[in-house]
Amino acid sequence: MENLAGDHAPFDPAKIHTDLTALTNDPTVVHRVESLIVAQLAGFDVVATATIEDTVTQTLAQLGYDQMAQSYRKQQA
Secondary structure, three states, rough: OOOOOEEOOOHHHHHHHHHHHOOOOOHHHHHHHHHHHHHHHHOOOOHHHHHHHHHHHHHHHHHHOHHHHHHOOOOHO
16 A cells, blocks of 8 residues: 555555444445455555545445445545
């Protein structure tokens, strides 16, 4: 993962899980969204933080979880 400062850190899918569970208590939703996000990012060696955030937001919106997408975006700001 590459953050805004250009530093690199290993991609940690557990952080996505933590972020999603902060948005909903529904484990089915968390698993569904998390699986799709991790699959989309699996091909990257280095992923910019903004790319991860955009992928999470877009995936939530595409699945009809617009309110969760907005809440996630606010948490990341």
